Amino acid sequence: MADTATTASAAAAAAASAANASTDAPPFQLGKPRFQQTSFYGRFRHFLDIIDPRTLFVTERRLREAVQLLEDYKHGTLRPGVTNEQLWSAQKIKQAILHPDTNEKIFMPFRMSGYIPFGTPIVVGLLLPNQTLASTVFWQWLNQSHNACVNYANRNATKPSPASKFIQGYLGAVISAVSIAVGLNVLVQKANKFTPATRLLVQRFVPFPAVASANVCNVVLMRYGELEEGIDVLDGDGNLVGSSKIAARHALLETALTRVALPMPILVLPPAIMSMLEKTALLQARPRLLLPVQSLVCLAAFGLALPLAISLFPQMSEIETTQLEPEIARATSSRTVVYNKGL
Template structure:
């Protein structure tokens, strides 16, 4: 039991964040869809429990705060844009992206819907130590969605010109087009939606939580690592389901019950999404340690601490 639930340390994640396994177990709590149904009263009780905490072991309710409240603003994240809401609300768009034989309008619609949701998730889970003007959000949103649609349209246009492919092979390749389109667009989406951090910098704190200063170097590292997770995230979601569905489509069951195709595809997408999300965001810790020598020179004059910290965001 001690290995499964290590001793609770106030202000620290339950599991060791220096290892991928520890981060994975931590983010499995953060993305748990059950937290979407946490009542306002239970959330307040959880926050109060943490505020009053002095000693003891981890008790039920601690993960509610991490999954619902933004660590920088202290405010509730809107339900569809929480990490715990990413899978339940995002599965609809993922399923739509993978629908076979899509027309041009359908493809545009699903790419727009997917990147709109991604943009809001990126914004809601950003490092919010500095306020972001609404104009920056709008600019980032327009750029991100335009990039997604542009990439998807370009790839489809290239596919249509590939005369050497048979119709069956074209359809097969078309089912895999969403991955490069979404992966590239999601990466651009992250950079554009968090561009304000790159230009203004983010707050860096010491081990006591005291703000030491604002760093553009830390911001670049935070946005870069988050962008990498967004590039990796769509791979199992958009590559594995087409392989599974291609095999399922050859079975007598689907031939006999063709209406089961969509619900089966939705179930496959949900499972892949649910496994891919915690694994991808666990690639890097949310709270990053950085040596003061790797920050701007003025930080060495502001503190005697050798190691500082910043919130990467999710």
């Protein structure tokens, strides 16, 4: 009897220990964000999870285990002792690797978690000094090609989208980026008032307006159909209220502002920092360190800029019904509705 009581007590202690192993983790909610999305800090922590590059090294076996754990939770067959932390980790892995609509694996370079590791070499190339016409065209083309593939791989796949829309957005982004970058470089080269040092410094900042304008062009062209057809708006209970063109304009404006803010620290801070570091005795004595140091500076700027930029607006944005079409306002008693802004 005593042995049985001791065993039961040990089992209870073990269960309590497992339950308390993740006291800092909030209660798990399938398909919901771990962090509150009403504050900038909550969104920032949420997107840090989404872009975590460690998920690139998750094995096929670990992915299957994560998916199975979530399936067990969904069907109420979860084994005893599984903590909230384990469930949040499993959902993070699944969301980082599998497309939410097709449930297919996203090619590694085009995952959000791969955006910084695979995008940093491109940023370094964009910021290389003494760019030729050919190198300017190459790096702008490569940057917009990578962006277009990331956009397509992480698209909303619930509705079929014609390939022509993707091609149109891709060509528009590449043409605008290359045209602006080449045009600004030509103007700088012809500016006789600049000293060679000033001309080199100005050239380093040329990629920002080119990339920022191309990003806006990419968003508008890739999602122009939303402006024509509207996007779904939902009430507080998640019920579909209707399709709103006004909400679509808000969504595209917020996304465009994010795409302008994103390259700002990435393409402005590194040139400013490198112009100071190049004057140090260390780099002047060891010019071979210039490229590795610039790569580290770009990586740090990229790692900070991406979560900050995409945290500016919540992905599920809220808007008052009085600002929408009259038929939308009449279709619900809710004071506000929400819509998916997209990334």
